[in-house]
Amino acid sequence: MGAVKLVVWSRPNKDGQYPIAVKISKNGQTPSYIFTEHALSERSLWDSKAQQVTKAHPNYKRLNNLLLKKLTEATDTTLEMEANKTDSSTRAIKKKIKPVCGATFNEIADIYLKDQLALGQYNIYNADKPRIERFIEFAKNKNMPFSEITVGLLEKYQRYLRTCKNKNQKKSDEPKFISERTVVNHLLLMRTLYNRAIKAGAADVKNYPFGEEGKISIKFPKSSKIGLIDQEIASLENLDLSANPILNHARNIWLTAYYFAGMRITDVLLLKWSDIKNDRLFYTMSKNNEPCSLKIPQKVHPILEQYKTDEPRHDLIFPELKFLDTLNDIYLLQKRISHCVNYQNTKMKKIFAMLDIKKKSSTHVTRHSFAQRAEELGIHPRVVQELYRHESIQTTMIYQSNFSKKKTDEALDLVVG
Incomplete structure (x- = not known):
């Protein structure tokens, strides 16, 4: 059986704080760690034997209750996976408890944009950032889970996009709606983000809204290509x-x-x-x-x-x-x-x-x-x-x-x- 316990990281983070993590270990396997959002200013504030914050911490009661919930969740998930005889490696348990990336649209999108910056992809970053903002504007919920991004929602999003005006045109010009190709580019980005969410464990592949037969099918509109004679x-x-x-x-x-x-x-x-x-x-x-x-x-x-x-x-x-x-x-x-x-x-x-x-x-x-x-x-x-x-x-x-x-x-x- 896997061992689950609370630990404090031995090295301080960039803010000089010592992060608190859930450690999952099994014989012969590399331990996995799930970092909580909590950290201590000093390691002496941690009782490693009791796996809790000492009374010297000003909010020790509340913090210990929150940490106990994290520990209970991790322990229950480990027992459930072992009982069902599914993959119960430390990595699989960690993925089940907490996806590699955030579970919401905004978190996945934010990581995607940071990746483009890290790769130096200015053009992709510059094009996709306003597309992400447009979806959040439509959804009115930047923390929307991917389970709520359904075929029906994306169909509404398509209709919404076709009513959006081109933001790049001059104010003096007659208002123009975004092109059908721009609508397609928005949907391509949504598909990319959904695929990333699946890989991160933040979305279930069975709910995948893109494809044929009643799902969102992405088709590129034909455009005329005219050169100089x-x-x-x-x-x-x-x-x-x-x-x-x-x-x-x-x-x-x-x-x-x-x-x-x-x-x-x-x-x-x-x-x-x-x-x-x-x-x-x-x-x-x-x-x-x-x-x-x-x-x-x-x-x-x-x-x-x-x-x-x-x-x-x-x-x-x-x-x-x-x-x-x-x-x-x-x-x-x-x-x-x-x-x-x-x-x-x-x-x-x-x-x-x-x-x-x-x-x-x-x-x-x-x-x-x-x-x-x-x-x-x-x-x-x-x-x-x-x-x-x-x-x-x-x-x-x-x-x-x-x-x-x-x-x-x-x-x-x-x-x-």
């Missing part, structure tokens, strides 16, 4: 911006991304002079850590020439990230890149307006533009897959299908004339 690319290349170096630099970033097969802006901003060898670019994609080698197109050389005399720092070609002390702090790096992307998109919006191009101007459109041009020229999907570094040709085929209009255009011409 050849003439629009040419007008962008030929626009005289010699009098405006800021807009000229924004165009250089955009065109570099386009010339390198729709390279993601994170990778563009991280390009180094040492990545260039024998007229080829060798770099690692930030999204999937896939190594990539591309021929440097002739159109890229004039762009690179504009930055060769700049102050060298971190060996970077473009200046956006040069003022950072290090490129190894992932959180600060992602935060800086996020700000740069917003600034870049603002400048490109001005350039597109100058050219009367009524399409989205973000750097991601460079990927759509390259994909569209590749489809028009009939480049084999296997080649495009290699350029995009997709693991599966299926992914490439699905992506390229957004730009495959030739057959439908021909069919329309044949029928209509």
